[in-house]
Amino acid sequence: MPTTDFSQSNQFLSSSQPLQLIADPYAETAVSEPEPEPLRLSIQPAAEETDAMPRLERYTMQSAILPDAREVAVYLPTAYAREPERRFPVFYLHDGQNLFDGRKSYMAGHTWRAGETADRETSANSIEPIILVGIANAGLHRLDEYTPTRDAKMGGGEGSRYGRLLIEELKPFIDKHYRTRPQPSETALGGSSLGGLISLYLGFTRPDIFGRLAILSPSIWWNQRSILPxxxxxxxxxxxxxWLDIGTAEGSRHVRDTDRLHRLLLERGWKDEVDLRYRRYPNAVHNEDAWADRFDEVLQFLFPRL
Known part of the structure; x- marks a missing residue:
């Protein structure tokens, strides 16, 4: 498994804070508080698990842009080992702890079953083989990182920095250590809820990086629907x-918001069943099981076997 340590590089170093003077009760002069160590990018293989899933490789990522360490999981298709000259498209997904392994998911045992679904759809010749990359959220800082604007009451607004983490740090690592097709048309980004919101924002602001989007149950409500303007x-x-979807049991307001987003995309030039697919799922709720049930359709639209 590849290991990358960028500790000698200053490309992603955060700026140092100014010195603070503090009073020393045992001295007549003030002393300077030590400067904090700047964050440095490091992506290291995670500790091996005794019953690790086949073709799932895990890393611990310490970003130089955002302070929280997080796990990155890379799920490889069976063709990756069988066809050593072949390159593959990549699908980056937020809330990575909810994708593959029920021991790590927010609700124990409930995941998107992303690896199993990708394997099944590939075997059925419904999709082309793809690399899945799951980026775990930062727990208490999830709301900050997955929101593109700051709300006066709820805070947030670190979405641009999270996007830099993906674009400047993680994607170069994946492209260097795996046989990817790095161009935008072969790179997808997706997520649900706030993960859908940040995918929408990053797709529109950086289409030079991400050319395919999976927007599941998006939190359009954030900051008075600031994403729509x-x-x-x-x-x-x-x-x-x-790809855009919503469950009808997620609440009438959220269904209306997603309908409104669909209309806006049509007005901007997208065409249904060409470069846009919108699905409303009867009685579907806002949870991992619901998103798992339709992940096969997401893959079929974004990565069809040609």
Whole structure:
């Protein structure tokens, strides 16, 4: 498994804080508080698990851009080992602890079953083989990192920095250590709830990196629906293939918001069943089991076998 340590590089170093003077009761002069160590990017293999899933490789990532360490899980298709000259598209997914392993998921035992579904759809020739990359959320800082704007009451607004983590740190690592197709048309980004919101934001602001989006049950409500004007005011229609969905049991307000987003995308030039697919799932709720039940359809639209 590859190991990368960028500790000697200053490319991603955070700026140091100014010295603070503190009173020393045992001295006549003030002393300077030591400068904190700057964060440095490091991506290291995670500790091996005795019953590790086949073809699932785990890393511990310490970003130089955001302070929380997080796990990154890379799930490889069976073709990766069988076809050593082949390169593969990559699907980056937020809330990575909820994708593959029920021991790590927010609700124990409830995951997207992402690896199993990708394997099944590949074996059925419904999709092309893909690499799945799950980025674990930062726990208490999840709301901060998954929101593109700051809400006056709830805070947040670190979405741009989280995007830098993906674009400047993680994607270069994945492209260097795995046989990927790095171009935007072969790189997807997706998530649910706030993960859907940040995927939408990063797709529209960085279509030069992400060309396919999976927007499941998006939290359009955030900060008085501030994502909608941003999308409406984008100067040109970016080259994005978009999956969008909502469950009807998630609440009438959220269904209306997602309908409104669908209409906006049509007005901006997307075409249903060409570069946009919108699905409303009867009685589907807002949880991992519901998203797992339709992940096969997400894959079939974004990565069809040609």
């Amino acid at each position: 941003l999308l409406a005011e984008t100067a040109t229609k970016p080259e994005l293939k978009i």
